[in-house]
Amino acid sequence: MIIFSFDQSVSKRITRFDSNFAMSRVIQTTKPAHVGCMYLEENGVIGWHQAVTPQLLLILQGEGLVKGADEVYAKVSAGDAVFWEKGEWHETKTEAGLTAIVMESEELDPGLFMSVRTD
Known part of the structure; x- marks a missing residue:
C-alpha cells in the first residue's frame, strides 16, 4: 500500500x-479504467478483500483508516490517495x-503525477 497526496498544496x-x-494531476491510462464514487456513512467499511486490479482510492471528504497487506492501519483524510497493487489484500x-473516488485499471501508475505522502 502506498499513500500519495493530491491536496491543493501539491x-x-x-x-x-x-x-x-x-x-492536482492524478492518473493517466491508455487501457480501460473503471471510476466510481463511494459513500461510506458513519461506521462504514469496505471489507478485507484482494484487489482484482490495481486500485487507487482518492479521499475527497471525511477521514478513515486503510490497511494493506502489512495489516497496519494508516489514517487518511481528504487529499490522500491510497494505491493497492493487483492481488493486494486491503480494507478501508x-x-x-x-x-472517495475509486479508480481501477490494469494500468495505474499514480507515481507518475503524485508524490508519496510524508507524515
Missing part, C-alpha cells in the same frame, strides 16, 4: 485560456464517514 496553478484554478473503514 497542485499547480492553471492560467492558460484565461483560466484561474489549481489542479471510517467512524465519522468518508467519500
